Amino acid sequence: MYIIKLDAIDSTNSHLRAMTSIKPPKDFTVVVTEHQTDGRGQMGTNWQTEKGKNLTASVFKKLNGFKVECQFYISMVVSLSICKALKQFQIPKLHIKWPNDILSADRKLCGILIENVIKHNQFQGSILGFGLNVNQKQFDELPQASSMSLLAGRIYDKDEVLSNILEQLQLYFRLLDSQEYDTIKSEYEALLFRKGKPSTFRTTDNKTFTGIIKGVTDIGKLKVLTEDDIIKTFDLKEVTLLY
The missing domain is CATH 3.30.930.10 (Bira Bifunctional Protein; Domain 2)
Known part of the structure; x- marks a missing residue:
């Protein structure tokens, strides 16, 4: 080193x-x-x-x-x-x-x-x-x-x-x-912050939605269970976690 x-x-x-x-x-x-x-x-x-x-x-x-x-x-x-x-x-x-x-x-x-x-x-x-x-x-x-x-x-x-x-x-x-x-x-x-807890997210077009963080994909996209019971994946530039 x-x-x-x-x-x-x-x-x-x-x-x-x-x-x-x-x-x-x-x-x-x-x-x-x-x-x-x-x-x-x-x-x-x-x-x-x-x-x-x-x-x-x-x-x-x-x-x-x-x-x-x-x-x-x-x-x-x-x-x-x-x-x-x-x-x-x-x-x-x-x-x-x-x-x-x-x-x-x-x-x-x-x-x-x-x-x-x-x-x-x-x-x-x-x-x-x-x-x-x-x-x-x-x-x-x-x-x-x-x-x-x-x-x-x-x-x-x-x-x-x-x-x-x-x-x-x-x-x-x-x-x-x-x-x-x-x-x-x-x-x-x-160790993921707010994993398994209802959280609010903001999209790039300034819209908000509620979902639950479930984990990440192998390439690092965030997996979120949305209100319509669908797991969606988001890239870093696509969504912001509000807290």
């Missing part, structure tokens, strides 16, 4: 991607920064973070020969790794809000951005970016955000948190290498 620590950078994912364009980094190369000036989230959103208070990192994982159609399992593995690490730090009521936000109860702790490196339709590797709220106490205009410190009432050592996450990533990627797809999916679905 090779860890690159930087004081400030625009984006840890962008830094790793630039490295990858020159030469694929070593497996489990990690870029971590004290301050990310242009962090990115899902679907082009920005990740806001207070300098020095949180854990902002990206990991390069070699995945030569991995099946492109199985890429959502990478997202599941990263989500599970972070949840398992947080559990060791006594963070309560952990859930995964589809596809890969990490929540404690209904408060967001961590965002994940995965960028796969695919050349000639062949997997080369994956850049696993995550922003975890560790010691930040104030979240202006972010009422659904929280941090490890706010939840547990203590200050955490960010290096220790990172070490635990990296350890869990190695364990879960070994499961993925062994093609333990059923085990990974079962664990992921068990």
Whole structure:
């Protein structure tokens, strides 16, 4: 494992991607920064973070020969790794809000951005970016955000948190290498936020409907039992869970 620590950078994912364009980094190369000036989230959103208070990192994982159609399992593995690490730090009521936000109860702790490196339709590797709220106490205009410190009432050592996450990533990627797809999916679905509960969703044309989350498909679509007793599947850009 090779860890690159930087004081400030625009984006840890962008830094790793630039490295990858020159030469694929070593497996489990990690870029971590004290301050990310242009962090990115899902679907082009920005990740806001207070300098020095949180854990902002990206990991390069070699995945030569991995099946492109199985890429959502990478997202599941990263989500599970972070949840398992947080559990060791006594963070309560952990859930995964589809596809890969990490929540404690209904408060967001961590965002994940995965960028796969695919050349000639062949997997080369994956850049696993995550922003975890560790010691930040104030979240202006972010009422659904929280941090490890706010939840547990203590200050955490960010290096220790990172070490635990990296350890869990190695364990879960070994499961993925062994093609333990059923085990990974079962664990992921068990942690899905609001699974089995009536929930409200909003579509891209601003319409709302009620349904019950039943799980995910192998390619990562959300399975929802709708009011007419039909299980429908939705892609990330097609529906938003309101909570």
